[in-house]
Amino acid sequence: MEITYASPSSRDLLRSSPTASGSTKPVRPVKIIPLQHPDTTSYGSPGGFGNSPSSSRSNSLFSGVRGKIKRMTFIDWIEMFLPCCRWIRMYRWREYFQVDLMAGTTVGIMLVPQAMSYAKLAGLDPIYGLYSGFVPIFIYAIFGSSRQLAIGPVALVSLLVSNVLSKIADSSDALYTELAIVLALMVGILECIMGLLRLGWLIRFISHSVISGFTTASAFVIALSQAKYFLGYEIDRSSEIVPIIKSIISGADQFSWPPFVMGSMILAIIQTMKFLGKSRKHLKFLRAMGPLTAVVFGTTFVKIYHPPSITLVGDIPQGIPGFSIPKSFQYAKSLIPTALLITGVAILESVGIAKALAAKNGYELDSNQELFGLGVANIFGSFFSAYPTTGSFSRSAVNHESGAKTGLSGIITGIIMCCALLFLTPLFEYIPQCALAAIVISAVISLVDYEEAIFLWRVDKKDFLLWTITTTTTLFLGIEIGVLIGVGVSLAFVIHESANPHIAVLGRLPGTTVYRNIEQYPEAYTYNGIVIVRTDAPIYFANISYIKDRLREYEVVIDKSVKRGPDVERIYYVILEMAPVTYIDSSAVQALKDLHQEYKSRDVQIAISNPNREVLLTLSKSGVVELIGKEWYFVRVHDAVQVCLQHVQSITESPKSSDPSHEGKPSFFQRFLKQRAEDSLVSELESGNNTNKPSDSTREDPQLEPLLSRRS
DSSP states (O other): OOOOOSTHHHHHHHHOEEOTTSOEEOOOOOOOOOOOOOOGGGTTOTTOTTOOHHHHHHHHHHHHHHHHHHHOOHHHHHHHHOTHHHHHHTOOHHHHHHHHHHHHHHHHHHHHHHHHHHHHHTTSOHHHHHHHTTHHHHHHHHHOOOSSOOEEOOHHHHHHHHHHHTTTSOTTSHHHHHHHHHHHHHHHHHHHHHHHTTOGGGGGGSOHHHHHHHHHHHHHHHHHHTHHHHHTSOOOOOSSHHHHHHHHHHTGGGOOHHHHHHHHHHHHHHHHHHHHHHHOGGGTHHHHHHHHHHHHHHHHHHHHHOOTTSOBOOOOOOSOOOOOOOOOGGGHHHHHHHHHHHHHHIIIIIIHHHHHHHHHTTOOOOHHHHHHHHHHHHHHHHTTTOOOOEEOHHHHHHHHHTTOOSTHHHHHHHHHHHHIIIIIHHHHTTOBHHHHHHHHHHHHHTTOOHHHHHHHHHHOHHHHHHHHHHHHHHHHHOHHHHHHHHHHHHHHHHHHHHHSOOEEEEEEOTTSSOEEETTTOTTOBEETTEEEEEEOSOBOTTTHHHHHHHHHHHHHSOOSSOEESSOOSSOOEEEEEOTTOOOBOHHHHHHHHHHHHHHHHTTOEEEEEOOOHHHHHHHHHTTHHHHHOGGGEESSHHHHHHHHHHHHHHHHOOOOSSOGGGSOOOOHHHHHHHHHHHHHHHHHHHHTOOOSOOOHHHHHOTTSOTTSOOOO
8 A cells, every 4th residue: 555645845845945046045854744645546445544434434333333232141132122120130129229119209299299280281181190100100110221210291291282282172072182192102102213213313403592492481381371270260271472461361350369379378388398398408308298288288278168269170080091092193193293392302301311310320321222211101101091201300300319229219109109090089089270280380480491591691692592582482472483493593503603614823822833723822923924724613515615715815814913934925825724624525625626726826835734534535535635735735733834934935035145156065063063953943842842042053044943933
């Protein structure tokens, strides 16, 4: 395999440099690091440098997968399909069982009233909330990889269910319930597919600012939708804030104070217990007991005083759900957008919570496997009358704070839900609706992410604008439109950043061979006749025009940095620092060819510094390396500057007044001292120890070290 280097440029400089009179004059040797070029004639050969970038990436990916499969044992295969085997195999009964029992019981007590509340928010009977908190929990404990995540009904998903189903059927119809169960099946299938195909990365294109703005707006909509249980009269069901407010105002003459007073008192009790549970470690159990306390207080009051103006939950079927296959698939097409949105929430919120809890508890978690576990839980749940479920932030936090060590805590929570279905449903008949509404409002208060808005305003105004747009559009235009606009604007920001990458002019830091952005480091200096440009992004069809425009601008616009070197009036060399460039496509290659021809017509030479292997291979295969010249490719910016500066100096050289033919040859001793001084300067320069104070020999011969500043 033939290997070529960038050293011909230095060899040419060692021989001679033309002066203005056409004669030649010896110059100081330039020491540069050789750059290895790929030999495209051996492209595709085994082990050759010339393997294509895409094939090398795919080969390394497949070889890594093959190696991982070969190393997997029988136990590893079982643990991959049944993650619960990981904690079952290492379970310490004496150490873990007590804390798992306490955590599971605490979360179960919290989940029973919350499940009924969220079912009402979704427009379903409370029993379907209990069903959704029963079977999915057991299935997730088997297939889920997180040991602390508490899944079940959540407020945000309930709002999404209500929003889409209310446009198809009335909440009192049986079709409404059937569609909620079908939606759970669709969400489960989508989550499983994305988990198996490892497509969770697609949701990364949704900015966190979009999710924060979406949840903040949803919190207001959820809270206002529960106002009817406080006010005592019906209000319009909508995902937009304006119709809800209009409905509240128009029905103000029907206001009833008993449910308002009771609901406000219960909400105050829940919030107080939540605050004490968060602020006092010895009272942390109060945080989980808040919803249960609200239900007990409200039920007791109703049983004693029987107020006629307070509506109750009513009769709830007793017993565990039976197996049934979801029906009404003719409406599945209209449910796809909501299923995708719920899947996105599951990836961004549930998987995010699970990964954070895994890090705190010292074990690894595969986000795609976690997504698959959530999907299986939803699929099995749909066969037992559950509507879509996902991980709950509040219940997961309580589970973690209660000391849960393994998935056994989730199984215990499921057992408590089973007991509630079997024995406690007759008691739920007397729960006030305003008590369940207070539980929902208390839960969504924490979704109002005003701290994130303050943080974004302080750190990144663009993200704050994105947060504001998403929040506003979700409030006034609805959930789907708000999310679509938020995602669209965030993608527009990404495309704008990609099409207009950061480009910097580099200068040399005094006393070093390091080159940095002259705007970031004002003390950095540049050289006359040379401009060094760094593009901090891949170069492809979308941004190459912008990059070419900036390069033309740098050629004519004089920067304000301190300049050194020969006094020339224009730019002769453009050095492209390509270390940050990870990829270059065919459009960018063609643009580089055009730019080279354009520069050549103006007697400007391009030099390339530090391209990575894949970029250099692309340039070699496209002929750009040969077009520009292999001698103009360098390992370091400093090497390129040395060579370019020698050429700039050769352009400005003029013959000395004395006749060179009459000059005597230097003695051996003089040549020895000159070489020693030169080597010493180069050593100091490349080590960064040069103090920018030239020695006597340097002052005597300005050509000896052209990169150092001259004493004025």
